[in-house]
């Protein structure tokens with residue numbers, strides 16, 4: 150192969166690599182950006198956001214951004230709700246008594262305004278990683294036995310249930326944070342403003 154041919158082959162390889170990398174970034178970014186309702190400016194200012202959950206399927210989870218943090222909206226099925234009261238004795242704060250972790254109106258067994266929707270900041274209360282979904286009641290090496298569905302933090306192994314309550318023995322000291330929020334309609338939620346000054 151001549152020097153010219155070698156150089157041409159190298160150039161093509163570089164272009165091909167850059168294209169694949171670029172496509173990956175776009176593909177990863179689109180679902181996240183598409184799920185955000187407010188303008189970038191409002192988001193940057195920490196303004197409340199409004200989220201339409203009309204298309205959120207039962208049993209699914211939606212992630213939106215508020216104040217630069219991921220906020221989860223989990224549509225809990227009846228089965229998911231029934232599993233919530235099966236493991237109180239294994240939780241650090243089953244009754245949500247640490248008041249900093251949720252508004253008063255979510256200090257209840259489901260940590261929510263409407264039991265079928267769980268809303269929480271998806272950041273581990275240990276050192277700030279984002280826990281992974283383990284929504285199904287399927288035990289594995291990460292969840293440990295008798296798993297009723299929830300979340301697992303891959304950084305140091307904290308585990309949370311479907312009300313984002315932390316399991317005993319986790320490095321995370323508290324349940325995840327429930328942000329102030331309210332329902333504007335049956336399917337429209339405002340996050341970051343509950344009309345109570347929060």
Ligand code: FES
Pocket residue numbers: 273274275276277278302303304305306307320321
């Ligand atoms: S950051 Fe989640 S367990 Fe450490």
